[in-house]
Amino acid sequence: EVQLQQSGAELVKPGASVKLSCKTSGYTFSNYYMSWLKQMPGQNIEWIGNIYGGNGGTGYNQKFKGKATLTVDKSSSTAYMDLSSLTSEDSAVYFCARRGLTTRVFDYWGQGVMVTVSS
Amino acid sequence: DIQMTQSPASLSASLGETVTIECLASEDIYSNLAWYQQKPGKSPQLLIYDASSLQDGVPSRFSGSESGTQYSLEINSLQSEDAVTYFCQQHHDYPLTFGSGTKLEIK
Numbered sequence: 268e269v270q271l272q273q274s275g276a277e278l279v280k281p282g283a284s285v286k287l288s289c290k291t292s293g294y295t296f297s298n299y300y301m302s303w304l305k306q307m308p309g310q311n312i313e314w315i316g317n318i319y320g321g322n323g324g325t326g327y328n329q330k331f332k333g334k335a336t337l338t339v340d341k342s343s344s345t346a347y348m349d350l351s352s353l354t355s356e357d358s359a360v361y362f363c364a365r366r367g368l369t370t371r372v373f374d375y376w377g378q379g380v381m382v383t384v385s386s
Numbered sequence: 387d388i389q390m391t392q393s394p395a396s397l398s399a400s401l402g403e404t405v406t407i408e409c410l411a412s413e414d415i416y417s418n419l420a421w422y423q424q425k426p427g428k429s430p431q432l433l434i435y436d437a438s439s440l441q442d443g444v445p446s447r448f449s450g451s452e453s454g455t456q457y458s459l460e461i462n463s464l465q466s467e468d469a470v471t472y473f474c475q476q477h478h479d480y481p482l483t484f485g486s487g488t489k490l491e492i493k
Contacts, residue, residue: 376429
């Protein structure tokens with residue numbers, strides 16, 4: 268069974284950084300892309316970027332370049348996202364989601380993690 | 387970026403009815419359109435991809451179609467568990483973009 272388990276909720280101060288994790292199981296991590304997505308309360312979903320589990324190659328939404336950095340640890344089948352210089356606009360739920368092999372759709376999702384930026 | 391205009395924002399229907407949700411792409415996305423269902427407090431779940439291909443395990447009362455740059459999700463024989471939020475997503479080009487969502491309610 269494919270599973271994506273994300274780390275717990277975060278409360279961080281403005282200007283700080285946070286690192287989110289997404290531990291996977293049930294499939295060959297290095298054969299798939301992992302994407303990260305942002306959803307503000309009651310709002311649209313935004314694609315942040317994706318990273319290939321095989322070689323760590325990345326692609327980002329221009330809007331999130333400089334804000335998000337994606338990495339992977341193949342040994343533990345875990346994907347990470349660093350968010351830097353946090354502001355209130357970064358308060359949202361962040362999802363990791365596996366991208367399909369042949370299409371750019373998201374067939375498995377993590378449960379999501381709430382990041383709250385507040386002093 | 388490709389803009390996805392989703393309508394309506396909210397929809398109310400009775401059990402057993404058929405409802406349709408639409409997404410209009412700002413340019414040709416060549417049938418590269420997916421639909422997701424999101425229950426409150428949960429992550430989205432893939433229903434349909436490539437405009438009309440049903441994801442494994444999704445009930446056949448869900449179907450997708452297209453006409454030019456207009457894409458539709460149809461839900462037949464509406465059931466109580468269908469009263470959640472639906473999003474479209476274009477998977478033709480980066481950055482991948484989503485519609486703004488449709489909240490479906492039961493009358």
